[in-house]
Amino acid sequence: MEFTKSICPLCKTPIDAQVNIRKNKVYLRKRCRDHGGFEALVYGDAEEYLSSARFNKPGTIPLTFQTDVRDGCPSDCGLCPEHKQHACLGIIEVNTGCNLDWPICFADSGHHSDGYSITHEQCARMLDAFVACEGEAEVVMFSGGEPTIHKHIWTSST
Ligand code: SF4
Structure with missing residues (x-):
């Protein structure tokens, strides 16, 4: 249905991912060059998932950051200045x-x-x-x- 970014669950390398719909369920599929393919159920009702998109809004940048951008996401977590959304919780x-x-x-x-x-x-x-x-x-x-x-x-x- 769409493409997104994810990470390999084993080596944490950022990789491309697909959001797929099968039998009204939403799955994230991705492949790491070193660790192979992964697929996970991310939403149990695809219709609900699609209709929730109407609540999407642009991110709000935090007022300050705790870390620098050095090794790339997700290794710079802090929040770092590349992050596009403030902490809701x-x-x-x-x-x-x-x-x-x-x-x-x-x-x-x-x-x-x-x-x-x-x-x-x-x-x-x-x-x-x-x-x-x-x-x-x-x-x-x-x-x-x-x-x-x-x-x-x-x-x-x-
Ligand atoms: S804070 Fe930076 S490193 Fe962490 S998830 Fe956000 S963009 Fe990636």
Whole structure:
């Protein structure tokens, strides 16, 4: 249906990708020169996907950037000055530890031997950077890991 840019999930090299529709589902297909082809379901209802295009609008550039353009996307992530959209949602990962032990975790959280918990000062710097980028930031989400086991977030009343 259209072409876009993506990255190889293994080596992170930017590659061309196709957005294809089959049996009313939307798939992203791409091929890395070194790691072969990949295809993933990205939307379960192609009609809904197409009709959501009416909500597309031009991106809004952030007020400041945190990194320089040096090695190219996605290696310069910061946001870098090549980025064309401000951060709609700020996410602060307060820790990497988790006590839930679910078999699948999109954040790859768990009992990392090299895990971390951020300090108040680090959190303040992150919030300041977010506000500097956004001006009036609308939403920030504290994530992890499992944020409720961070010693500065959850204090039990029992
Ligand atoms: S911040 Fe820069 S490197 Fe990261 S995704 Fe945006 S354009 Fe790519």
